[in-house]
Amino acid sequence: MSSTTPTLHRATVAVVGGGQAGLSASWFLVRDGVDHVVLxxxxxxxxxxxxxxxxxxLVTPNWHCRLPGYEYDGPDPDGFMTRDExxxxLSGYAPTFGPPLREHTRVTALTERDGGGFRLEATGPDGPEVWEADHVVVATGGYHVPIVPSWAPALNASITQLHSADYKSPGQLPAGEVLVVGSGQSGAQIAEDLHLAGRRVHLALGDAPRVARFHRGRDSMTWLAEMGLYDTGVAQYPGGLAAREKTNHYVTGRDGGRDIDLRQFAAEGMRLYGLLDSGAGTQLSFLPSLRQALDSADEVYRSICRDIDRHIDAQGIDAPPATPYVPVWEPAEDPTSLDLAAAGISTVVWAIGYRPDYRWVGAGVFDGSGRPTHTRGVTSLPGLYFLGLPWLHTWGSGRYLGIAADAEHVAGAITGRTGATIESAADLARRRSPGSGARLADVALAG
Known part of the structure; x- marks a missing residue:
């Protein structure tokens, strides 16, 4: 047979993506005896x-790490695993249930078949493949193409540019000062990584909020889980589906976990700026939004602490008193320009996110921004599902704490099996804190 002739395969369900979301879907399909493949x-x-x-x-405690039939059981449930950990x-998960996993198989096209079902074109280890399936679960996540500004190529060629996806360590970068663009989780933590390594850092802030690492004796993420925020459907949040566009709060799990306080970094020598607006050559311009960005992030920090305080009071929980946050630095100015060469900046790290890329999915289930339209992963096209997206259904979706529940829902839509077996994040948190209960109505939705 010619190597260019596709090998034809068939499965009842094809799961595209073998990360935590795809493997979670496979766990339920294996449990229910459904013929499927994970590509x-x-x-x-x-x-x-x-x-x-x-x-x-990780920025969430280790106890958050759970997949169907598999939970973190190490010695430090309230700690934060490193990348290698x-x-x-995660590498220990698949061997626990033996998913029908085909690695090194890239799906390049998905189309509807006449009469129902789907056709997937792929390139596998041995050449081209075609898969026919009645159902397809797209579990490739929502972060596909790194975003850089359209004008980035206009910067001087002497400036090294890389996206946060390609950043590994301070030693990877050329000598000189570094500009990090973006203050979401990746940008703030990369700025921290460079700062702790002794590199002079410049940080251009966006509108990312922040959160306390610990508040009144416990990790804030543990409080919020107990309060039910990780289980609340996106439609129940103020603004509804618009919550999917929110930037995650910046915080760090490094060295046992702590706040990321950009004001403290500034007091220690980091240079802060507002939103980066444009650039060419070695000249950059910023909006005068630095003070507003810092104040807004701090107000979210305080509002979450207040929500936790109300929860503690409502439940009669014995907890240490609160320690109010006091800003340690205020900007003397709101800089609107920067000369990279004059500042000695050799590198720009873009940490402004990703955009989805589903051009290989030939189905009319996307909105004007290229994002899939769905209800908890179930699209309007029978047999097509999405899994592992941020805010697929809850704040916990796309994270280890929420993937199992979403995967069970999608698998149930395929098999017709109803009834949840996955413990809610709130119940899991309460079980870790005996005697503590909560009702979501007792607290405001933070963020």
């Missing part, structure tokens, strides 16, 4: 090793 471009979970920097740590933990 993975690289190796299972490779994104954790390939797109995280050397000193990466996450890779090792």
């Amino acid at each position: 993975e471009t690289g190796t299972a979970g490779h994104e954790w090793a390939d797109t995280r920097w050397d000193n990466f740590t 996450v890779v090792a933990w």
